[in-house]
Amino acid sequence: QKEVEQDPGPLSVPEGAIVSLNCTYSNSAFQYFMWYRQYSRKGPELLMYTYSSGNKEDGRFTAQVDKSSKYISLFIRDSQPSDSATYLCAMRATGGADGLTFGKGTHLIIQP
Amino acid sequence: NAGVTQTPKFRILKIGQSMTLQCAQDMNHNYMYWYRQDPGMGLKLIYYSVGAGITDKGEVPNGYNVSRSTTEYFPLRLELAAPSQTSVYFCASSYSSGGGEKLFFGSGTQLSVL
Numbered sequence: 355q356k357e358v359e360q361d362p363g364p365l366s367v368p369e370g371a372i373v374s375l376n377c378t379y380s381n382s383a384f385q386y387f388m389w390y391r392q393y394s395r396k397g398p399e400l401l402m403y404t405y406s407s408g409n410k411e412d413g414r415f416t417a418q419v420d421k422s423s424k425y426i427s428l429f430i431r432d433s434q435p436s437d438s439a440t441y442l443c444a445m446r447a448t449g450g451a452d453g454l455t456f457g458k459g460t461h462l463i464i465q466p
Numbered sequence: 467n468a469g470v471t472q473t474p475k476f477r478i479l480k481i482g483q484s485m486t487l488q489c490a491q492d493m494n495h496n497y498m499y500w501y502r503q504d505p506g507m508g509l510k511l512i513y514y515s516v517g518a519g520i521t522d523k524g525e526v527p528n529g530y531n532v533s534r535s536t537t538e539y540f541p542l543r544l545e546l547a548a549p550s551q552t553s554v555y556f557c558a559s560s561y562s563s564g565g566g567e568k569l570f571f572g573s574g575t576q577l578s579v580l
Contacts, residue, residue, distance in 0.1 A: 362506055390569075397470070397556050397571030398509070442508065454569070458508040 357381065360443055360457030368465050373430040377443035377457045380424065384445040384455075387419050389428045392440045392459065401441070402428065433464045468492050472557050472572035479547040479579045487542040487575050489557030497560045498540040499569070500524075500532065502553040509556065515540055547579045 360377045367373055375389075386405055390398035402417040404410045404426075410417045416429040426445070430437055443457040473488045491498065500512040511524030515534040529551055531543040540559075544551060554576050558569040 358508075360508075395574070397558070397573050398569075399571065400568045403568070454511070456509040458506055 358443060358445060358455050358457040361460055362458050364461040364463055366463040366465060367433060369433060369435060371433050371464075373428075373433050373437070373462060373464075375428040375430075375441050375443075375460050375462070377426050377445075378424055379426075379445060379455075381445075381447065381455075382421075382424065383447040384421075385448060386446045387417070387426050388444040388454075389415075389417055390442045390444055390456075392442060394439075398442055435464045435466050438462060438464045470557055470559055470570050470572035472555075472575050474575060475573065476576045477578070479544075479577065481547060481549065481579060483547050484543070484545050485547070485577075487544070487555055487557075487577075489540045489542070489572060490538050491540075491557075491559040491570070492538065493559060493561070493570065494537060495559035495561050495570070496537065497562065497567075498534065499558045499560075500530070500540070500542045501556045501558065502526065503556060503574075504553050512542065512555075544577075549579050551577065552579045553577060 357380045389402040391401045392398040404417045404419050407419050407421045414431045418427040440459040440461050442459040446454045470491045496517045499514045501509040503509050510526045513532040515521045521532050554574045556574050557572045560567045560569050
């Protein structure tokens, strides 16, 4: 069963705060975990990618995967107004062009 | 480098009308996809293609058709538009599908069926 749960928000935080975005999933076969960022009236763009469990850091962004809990997170440090967007988690099991499952997206607002 | 280009950006259709959403990519990607995004519902896969001449259904294919005669183009056809097809449509492409491949998305087509 392909199912990914993600709180749609909106999540509003002041500039400079640490933001935590999360997704839970039910399919234990998921191996690849991604975060896409989508600005208003634009297509999603890949922000972070993690394979299996563990952490990955890229600048102000950190992605965490806990496969035992079926829980993934995206942390944004020193949040900026330009980070205001919708963040979609996505995941897949193994190769196969149809296998990417998206969460519904969390709308994030960073207040200046 | 244009990436993935979608046309038109906006369109209003009457019930029963037909139209084709255009998608072109200039990255020589083999894999192409059509998604629809409804408010609060995330992205749902409509059709995908693994190369020229090869297409397959995704999660929500009813009411749509696709073709892939070349690597670059992947048009989506709506034959008899229904209000349930009101949505934002995104075309995407990727180099491979081996796991964590990066999908490149177009800017979307906002379609309203009235």
